[in-house]
Each structure stands twice: as C-alpha cells, then as structure tokens.
Amino acid sequence: MQKAVEEPPLERLTDVVDDHRGAHRPEEKDPSAARTSGAPPPYDKRFGAEQLSPGDSVVTLGSKARAGGPHFTRPPLYKQTPSVRVTSDHGPTDAKTSSGQGAISNPWTECPQAVSAVQPCSAQLEQESPEALRAEDLSDSSLDFDVTLLPELPELQNPEVPRVLHQDETTPLLMKRQMFSKNELRAANRAPFLNAIEKYQAKIVEALAGIPTASPGSPPTQMVLHNCLFQADLRTPVVHHVRFAFDHVFGDEVSDEEVYRASASNLVESTKEGRANTILMFGQTGSGKTHTMKAIEHLCAKDLFQSGCQMSLTFVELRGSRCFDLLLPHLPEVRLREQKKGDRKEESSAFVPDGAHELQVESPEALLAIFQAARHRRATSATEANDESSRSHAICTLRLGRSCSQSFATGRSGGCGGSLTLVDCAGTERRKDSANHTRERQQEGAEINASLHALKECIRFMSKGHRIPSHAFRASALTKLLATSLSSADTRLSVICTVAPAASDTEHTLSTLRTGMTLRVKAPEQDVEKEVLPNITKQRDPHPRQWSPQQVQAWLRQLEDGLFADVCSTLPAEFTGQMLVRLSEGHCVQLCGSESRGRLLFDLLHQAMRGSDSTRR
Numbered sequence: 001m002q003k004a005v006e007e008p009p010l011e012r013l014t015d016v017v018d019d020h021r022g023a024h025r026p027e028e029k030d031p032s033a034a035r036t037s038g039a040p041p042p043y044d045k046r047f048g049a050e051q052l053s054p055g056d057s058v059v060t061l062g063s064k065a066r067a068g069g070p071h072f073t074r075p076p077l078y079k080q081t082p083s084v085r086v087t088s089d090h091g092p093t094d095a096k097t098s099s100g101q102g103a104i105s106n107p108w109t110e111c112p113q114a115v116s117a118v119q120p121c122s123a124q125l126e127q128e129s130p131e132a133l134r135a136e137d138l139s140d141s142s143l144d145f146d147v148t149l150l151p152e153l154p155e156l157q158n159p160e161v162p163r164v165l166h167q168d169e170t171t172p173l174l175m176k177r178q179m180f181s182k183n184e185l186r187a188a189n190r191a192p193f194l195n196a197i198e199k200y201q202a203k204i205v206e207a208l209a210g211i212p213t214a215s216p217g218s219p220p221t222q223m224v225l226h227n228c229l230f231q232a233d234l235r236t237p238v239v240h241h242v243r244f245a246f247d248h249v250f251g252d253e254v255s256d257e258e259v260y261r262a263s264a265s266n267l268v269e270s271t272k273e274g275r276a277n278t279i280l281m282f283g284q285t286g287s288g289k290t291h292t293m294k295a296i297e298h299l300c301a302k303d304l305f306q307s308g309c310q311m312s313l314t315f316v317e318l319r320g321s322r323c324f325d326l327l328l329p330h331l332p333e334v335r336l337r338e339q340k341k342g343d344r345k346e347e348s349s350a351f352v353p354d355g356a357h358e359l360q361v362e363s364p365e366a367l368l369a370i371f372q373a374a375r376h377r378r379a380t381s382a383t384e385a386n387d388e389s390s391r392s393h394a395i396c397t398l399r400l401g402r403s404c405s406q407s408f409a410t411g412r413s414g415g416c417g418g419s420l421t422l423v424d425c426a427g428t429e430r431r432k433d434s435a436n437h438t439r440e441r442q443q444e445g446a447e448i449n450a451s452l453h454a455l456k457e458c459i460r461f462m463s464k465g466h467r468i469p470s471h472a473f474r475a476s477a478l479t480k481l482l483a484t485s486l487s488s489a490d491t492r493l494s495v496i497c498t499v500a501p502a503a504s505d506t507e508h509t510l511s512t513l514r515t516g517m518t519l520r521v522k523a524p525e526q527d528v529e530k531e532v533l534p535n536i537t538k539q540r541d542p543h544p545r546q547w548s549p550q551q552v553q554a555w556l557r558q559l560e561d562g563l564f565a566d567v568c569s570t571l572p573a574e575f576t577g578q579m580l581v582r583l584s585e586g587h588c589v590q591l592c593g594s595e596s597r598g599r600l601l602f603d604l605l606h607q608a609m610r611g612s613d614s615t616r617r
C-alpha cells in the first residue's frame with residue numbers, strides 16, 4: 001500500500017533551504033545509514049517511488065530551482081516611464097569628472113507596486129537522473145507543471161535486476177515544485193521595505209544638511225540601490241543599501257539636455273579639437289538607451305556643425321556576427337576587416353566595416369534626417385519590456401573632414417580629423433525578459449547577450465589596467481568594431497548606463513551598475529550597508545482540533561448568524577476541538593436534528609479546517 005505524503009508546511013521548506021545550502025545534516029552524507037538509524041532520510045530521498053502515489057503533490061526546493069527561479073512577465077510599467085541614467089567617463093587622465101558629494105536614492109518608493117502582476121512560471125524540467133526520464137515525456141512540451149520527475153525506477157537502484165514495469169509506473173509521477181521568487185516576496189512585503197527605505201532617505205538628507213556640495217548645480221555623483229531581500233528563513237527581511245559612485249547620476253526627472261551637457265558635450269568639444277571619442281549606451285532592455293541616444297544625436301548634430309568642418313558619417317548595425325549598412329535602403333551586408341598594422345596607430349587590433357557607405361553631410365538638418373532614416377531601418381520588434389526594442393547594436397561614426405573652411409581661414413588644422421562614434425547597444429536581457437519569446441527571438445537575445453558579455457570581458461581587462469588581448473576583441477563583432485575606442489590612449493569613451501526604476505529589475509540593475517562602475521577613471525567605489533528588519537511571522541489561525549471547549553461553543557454560536565447556537569446545549573461541557581473535527585456528516589445531522597442543517601454544519605467545519613491549513617503553509 002503506498003503512503004500518501006502531505007505537502008510540507010513552511011517550516012519544513014526552510015529546512016530544505018538549509019539542506020541545499022550545505023547545512024550540517026549527517027544523514028545527507030550517507031542516506032542508507034540515516035534510514036537504518038531511524039532518522040528521516042534527506043528531503044529529496046524521502047519521496048522515493050515506494051512512498052508516492054501518482055498525483056501526490058510534493059514540494060521540493062532544489063538548488064537549480066532557486067538559481068534559475070521562476071519566470072515572470074514583467075508588468076509593462078516602465079514602458080514610457082523615464083529611467084535612471086548614470087555615466088562613467090573613461091579616457092585620458094584629463095577627462096573632466098565632477099566630484100560632488102550629493103547622494104540620491106533610486107526612486108524606489110513605487111517599486112513594490114511594479115511587481116504585483118506576476119504570472120506563474122513556465123514549464124521547467126530539472127533532470128535529477130537522466131536515465132529516469134523517458135523520451136516521450138520530455139518531448140511533451142504541453143506539460144504545464146513546474147517540474148516533471150519520474151519515480152526512482154527499480155533498475156536504477158540495482159542494474160542487475162531486470163526491469164518490471166508495474167501498472168503504476170506507466171504514469172509519470174508529477175511532483176509540484178514550489179518556487180520562491182524574490183519579486184513575489186518583495187511585493188508581498190512592501191510595507192516594511194518602504195518604511196526602511198524612507199528612513200534611510202531621511203537619514204541621508206539629515207546627514208547632508210548644511211554640507212556644501214563640491215560643485216553646486218552639477219548632477220549628483222552617487223546613487224543608492226535598495227536591494228530588498230529575505231534571509232534564508234524567508235521571514236526576515238533585509239535591505240542591502242548599495243552605494244555606487246559615478247561621474248554623474250541622473251534621476252528620472254532630469255531632462256535629456258542636462259544628460260547631454262554633463263556626459264556628451266565635452267566629447268563633442270573634444271571631437272571638434274580633432275580627437276577620437278566614443279559614447280556608448282549600455283543597459284537593460286527597455287530602460288531608455290535609444291531614447292537618450294536620440295537626444296544626444298539631435299543635440300550633437302547642431303554642436304558639431306558649429307566647427308565649420310565638413311562632416312561625413314557611416315552607420316552600421318550588428319545583428320549577431322553580421323554587420324549591415326543602415327545608410328542604404330536595401331541594408332547590404334558588410335564585412336568587418338582588420339586593419340593592417342601599418343594602417344593603425346595602436347598595437348592592438350582594429351576593425352572597420354569594409355565597404356560601408358560613407359555619406360557627406362552638409363547641414364544639421366540633413367544629418368538629423370539621415371539619423372531618422374537609419375533608425376527606421378534598424379531591426380526592432382515589440383517585446384514585453386519595450387514596444388520597439390532594438391534587436392541590434394547601432395554604431396554611427398561621425399567624422400569631421402580634414403579640409404574645412406575654418407582651417408583655410410585660420411590657417412590651423414583646427415578640429416578637423418576628429419571623430420565621434422555613437423554606440424547604441426541592444427538591451428541586455430535576462431531569462432524572464434525572453435521567457436515568452438519565440439525560438440528565433442530567444443536565439444537573437446542569446447547573440448545579443450553573448451556580444452555584451454564579450455564587451456564586459458574587455459571592460460574587465462580595462463578595469464584591471466591590463467592591455468585588452470586581441471582574442472577578447474575577436475570574441476564578437478561589437479568588440480571588433482569598438483577595439484579602437486576601448487584600447488586607444490587617444491580615444492575618450494563616455495559610457496551611459498540606463499537602469500529601470502522597478503524593484504523587479506533589481507538584479508539586472510545591479511549588474512548594469514557594476515559593469516558601468518568598472519569603467520570609471522577614478523577608482524570604483526561601492527559599499528553596502530545591510531539592514532536586517534524585524535521578522536515577519538504570519539498570524540496563524542489555530543486549527544479547529546486545537547480549540548478549547550469554550551472556543552468550540554463560541555464558534556458554534558457565531559456560525560451563520562446563530563443558526564447553530566442551539567447545538568451548544570446538546571454538546572457535553574468538555575466537548576473539545578479534537579472531538580469536533582472527528583464528527584462525521586451523520587453525527588452532524590444527528591446533532592442538528594435536520595439533514596440540511598447537519599450537512600451545512602459539516603461543510604462549514606471542514607471549510608474552517610481547510611482555511612486554517614492554508615494559513616499554515
């Protein structure tokens with residue numbers, strides 16, 4: 001006879017977390033010893049085939065499940081909402097950086113609302129023992145259970161024993177795996193988190209009162225990300241206030257002009273002086289890279305023409321390893337060619353889009369029209385995070401011509417020969433961003449992430465002060481084209497990181513900020529203040545079987561506006577909850593004196609029992 005296994009209450013789930021964290025559990029090391037000594041076997045092993053019936057629901061927590069986590073569809077709250085932008089300058093030591101003391105907090109007060117709409121996770125398969133999984137079950141993609149596992153089959157325990165397929169085993173056992181999501185926990189406990197964030201903000205304001213800022217009027221240079229988490233017991237909230245120092249930090253209320261003035265205008269000036277400069281947009285999908293880049297293009301078009309130089313541009317997009325020319329309507333593919341050593345100033349690799357069309361531009365208006373046409377040609381598609389998500393990296397290089405009216409007039413070479421490269425990266429995506437994408441879109445997302453990973457690798461070398469090896473540049477088309485910008489001592493690079501102001505994006509935001517921070521000319525700064533909040537313990541209703549005789553009487557008297565008050569007098573004075581829960585439907589009918597009332601009492605009693613069970617989970 002197979003034994004049904006109850007879904008374990010929350011207390012047991014916390015044990016499981018400890019199990020997987022490697023807490024000291026001697027029986028785990030030797031399951032058989034645990035069984036012989038009478039101690040319970042390790043959690044996962046407790047539910048062997050011999051203990052389960054098909055359809056039993058078992059809650060397990062595996063390390064993979066926690067690492068991967070459930071997939072959620074992000075509520076499209078920050079579509080059309082402004083984002084937080086930070087900038088890091090990387091370039092020669094004369095790069096202008098401000099050093100104000102202002103600290104701002106992320107606009108997190110609205111965050112927990114942003115995670116209220118969540119969808120259950122899609123099918124996920126954790127393959128504990130590959131032999132135990134049958135091909136036909138795996139191929140059934142219509143399974144919409146969190147995890148599909150088969151019972152431990154006899155031949156796995158002893159390969160010598162010929163396999164006997166019992167009737168029960170033909171049905172795969174479906175085990176329901178309960179997942180814990182950081183976002184769900186954040187959303188469900190927003191009040192203590194908000195309280196802690198508000199207190200932290202008040203503390204900062206108080207601490208800064210009266211301290212003059214180093215450069216009044218300039219944007220703040222620090223931001224604090226409040227990472228709202230739970231400790232392993234899943235009941236103790238903890239907030240990590242992570243402070244980052246950047247060259248500039250812009251809140252959601254800051255205009256594009258201010259962003260341009262602080263993070264791009266000095267590079268435009270440097271271009272006019274004849275140097276090579278790069279502005280790179282980096283960040284999560286839907287966080288405002290293209291929005292900010294459009295504004296920069298608009299404003300730099302006017303500024304660059306003030307130099308009086310002739311201007312030309314190339315504009316290409318990178319889709320995976322392929323490069324397409326955005327200046328021509330039929331988007332011809334171009335090859336990335338490595339420049340010969342003699343043709344380049346630097347030791348390291350340098351690649352150029354071979355045969356990309358170079359257009360001469362006569363006026364700011366013409367340049368803006370070209371930008372617009374090229375942007376229309378760029379590959380975009382609607383995703384959950386963004387209605388018009390860029391599915392490619394766009395790289396526009398503006399060159400100031402060598403012959404210009406100004407240089408003839410003044411006899412100086414002026415700024416001619418300078419270049420400005422504008423790079424609008426495709427957004428970084430996490431699994432939840434692409435969970436509902438088609439196969440092609442997921443493939444596309446994987447290629448985008450791979451190229452951004454290659455970029456991060458190059459940044460890692462830069463942050464350690466090492467020369468970027470050529471294999472790091474060759475890892476993706478994006479890094480090939482950015483090789484000069486990343487490695488040349490003459491090139492100045494300004495990176496603008498955009499982050500989404502939603503609690504559900506905390507992990508993504510952290511990753512973006514850490515990448516951006518490593519590019520700072522000044523030493524990267526980051527510190528974390530951990531604040532443990534009071535434990536959140538659910539108010540549990542006592543189960544009816546724990547009721548005292550007085551509680552039984554009180555419950556009966558208030559039930560259905562006193563419909564069962566008369567039953568109290570028929571019960572013995574010492575009638576406890578333990579006795580109440582054992583009443584059968586027949587007993588209830590007998591007690592109430594009528595079938596309909598008796599049945600109703602029985603139903604209401606069982607409803608109370610179920611209600612209490614649910615508060616215990």
Ligand SMILES: Nc1ncnc2c1ncn2[C@@H]1O[C@H](COP(=O)(O)OP(=O)(O)OP(=O)(O)O)[C@@H](O)[C@H]1O
Binds near residue numbers: 081287291292
């Ligand atoms: N600072 C802002 N102010 C107002 N609207 C903004 C701001 N930033 C972004 N948006 C809006 O948010 C939406 C998404 O922005 P955008 O397309 O620039 O994101 P993205 O980071 O380029 O995304 P992807 O990587 O998917 O291409 C757009 O509708 C944009 O207008």
